Amino acid sequence: MSTFATGFLKQARVMTADLRHRKIIRTALTNYEIVRDKRKGAFQSWESARSAAAETKWEAVNHLDKYLVEFVSKLEARGTKLHWASTGAQASEIILEIVREKNARSVIKSKSMTSEEVHLNDALEKAGLEVVESDLGEFIMQLRDEPPYHIVFPSMHLTRGEIKELFERELGDAPSDSPEELTMVARRALRKKYLTADIGFTGANFAIAETGMISITENEGNARLTAALPKTMVSLLGIEKVLPRLEDLALFLPMLATAGTGQALTCYNTMYGGPRQPGECDGPEEFHVILLDNRRTELLADAEQRDALHCIRCGACLNACPIFRNIGGHTYATTYSGPIGSVITPHLRGLQDWKHLSAASSLCGGCTEVCPVKIDLHHHLLHNRRNAAKEKPALIERSLYLIFGFVANRPALWSLGKKLGRLSQPLHNLVKGSALDPARSWTQTRDLPPLAQESFKDWWKKRNR
Amino acid sequence: MTITLFIPCFIDALFPRAGISMVQLLEGLGHKVVCPPEISCCGQPPFNSGYWDEARPVAAKVLEQLKDAEAVVIGSGSCGAMVKKFYPELFAGKPQEAMAKKVAARTWEFSDFIVTKLGVTDFGAKFPHKITFHDGCHGLRELGIKKSPRALLAKVQGLQLVEMAEAETCCGFGGTFAAKFPMISTAMGDVKCASAAETGAEYIVSNDSSCLMHLQGLLSRQGKPLKTIHLAEVLTQK
Amino acid sequence: MKNEETVLSEREKILARVREALSVPAHVPGAHGLAPLAASAQSSAAGVRQWLPKVGNSFAEQLGLFQKNATELKTDFQLFDSAEEMRQALVRLRDAEGWKRVACHSGDLTNAICPPLNLPMLRTDKAYDVHEMEACDAGISECDALVAQTGSVLVTSRSAGGRALSVLPPHHVVIARREQLVADLPAAFALVKTKYAPDFPSMISFITGPSRTGDIERILVLGAHGPKRLTILVF
């Protein structure tokens, strides 16, 4: 078992026993589900919209080279500087070079999971820069020195009381535990940062090939400010973010909002097509866009799971996932958690190290059902299991299945097995739930039904004699 | 017609009454029921664990037994999904591919077969209890079965169905998952049982015995009064 | 900066990996478990309108929908019969909130409506000092369109006084004409294209209600970083 798997099991044990956590997440998500369903209901056909979104993303991802080239040339034509990074380290290095060239001291960031993926904050801080997360949830998590708990709701596992304490401790400013007042504390703290930061850093939700624009979806206005005030703007995005046409956003923006937060449209949806253009009064003088691979092309090469690159990071699959809801976001120990994280992390960071995430699923399909771009999530978990077992079978498990198969295909042996099981049942009662119990992982928390004295097959045989 | 009834291994060994009820219900409608004697298991445990090469011989044997069936009826959404949805994938590019597709096309989950294929909903059953229904995930999402079991329950005299908030949430069984990640499986089961209990029901009814085995195991261990029962058994109560 | 050669080579390397990966065709959506097909997707944009939330056909219905959405979003939406009424409303806003200084850009509408405010005014027609804007009580701008379907205001860096005016001051006031109302998002994007292509403004933004967050216990708070208030005045 990989060390990641061991850590996962350990943390899962802690979190599944944490009933307070379970309740917080459940409350937060119940409200989300109510508004999301209302918004879905407002669509004339949510299902057709899903199909259209899946087809559009399919088109983009399956002609990625063409659309990337178009995207890049359109952006460059209007003065944007394009960079390509094969790895996370390269992406960080490109940003550090921009920092050095600009003699920058501080960076204000809007929410970007891709920057989490490449550990950008670490790299920038090591280089002596002040890095400030401006999204409220990310700001809270940065103060706690923890990664985001959820790709859309970074601090959803915290109560207002915990946030009040945090602000008191870290900012010396927390008049009360009202969400309103706490938000205003963050607003005050961050205002100055926007005005003084040398570099504004953002992620992107979509990259429009046709017009050469990135599109950023947010609610707080922090990305708008980040892209308006600092002299240099840097955006990092995965190569899979492309959409062919500008008007595709007419579908994707409301779908992202509906699936992500249960809004008809988030508060700000903004397309940036370059640095300040001639005749414009503000905006950055320089705009850098970094396209990141970081093993996305490996996922792309897996035709079976290529649709995982359709992901628009709405978080809906996390919200629907009963595993996520019970173990929480941090247990995954990955940038992308929940079903989509379990699908892609083995591709991005190694199958053998991360296959446990694909195993840790009941394959219920709740994720696939809610995914706005129809990624075949739960089947891909199964595909990951198959690939992992094929590449490096677990000897004991495989032997068990071989024996199982051998017995299953010999009806006499199979029924003998049942008989033996029946006979040994009284013995099992002696050790049930204890360390000696071979079925301990079941019997620790659950009773095992007794094997029937007369099985269905016995009954059938007797009856048809 | 002649119905080939596939009784899943855990029903055979642990819950034979559910299987016997299915035979009685189908025969009661005037159909001939056959149960292939050589079928042990659909092969899900190795398949779901990723051991497809190890699952294939087991599944091939099942296919062999089902290949000439007019209609295959499976007493579980989970095994039903295995045969109907996953066999074609398991045998893709293999010699049995065509056979797998043919069998899949003729395979039905038990409740859906009765309602959709046979057009029957009323067995004249009486079950004067308050119940809640658990949608097994494979039946619900792989096979899209939601209405059929409810149509059958609606005709049971005295039965009151109260839907739980988490009706469509996974119970946490998930086959080998329940043994590999017992803490997650148990937590999910607890959520499910709590939601079922909230309805004030006496029984959790389902068309999937494996889910019920997991839920009953939790309820019994915790000394909860809530009981579980398979849909087919409800339909034979008079 | 990196020299041109390495930049190019990273680009070529990634594109080469992409092309290599795509040499194996993927299933079309929804074809799980079936043989791969090389069919390309249908254009979705053409049909999008029929699946998105419904918008009435008549102007009155669309205006009503915009109003309803605005209320839900906690946008202050006010409709007037004349420019004069709007001027008075703006003055009332000034008095009610005690504005001392506002930011604004020049345009046909703003020029016609703002003068009676009689306040020191930061103009964003040319480069300006952001600290001065930060000290303003309100930002007043025009817009490109109002979107009935979502209750959004469409602004661009060219139509609405740059990037910051609509988001830095604590109160954003939008001045618009009835004719600027469009039905839905597809219409809004079509408008952006006809109005600007190929020379698009560097920023195009749909503003849907005042700034908000739910990051603390998923409870809605207005004015997270952008304006706490959004007022849309239409005549």
Ligand code: SF4
């Ligand atoms: S996989 Fe689908 S549901 Fe999950 S985050 Fe991505 S787009 Fe959303």
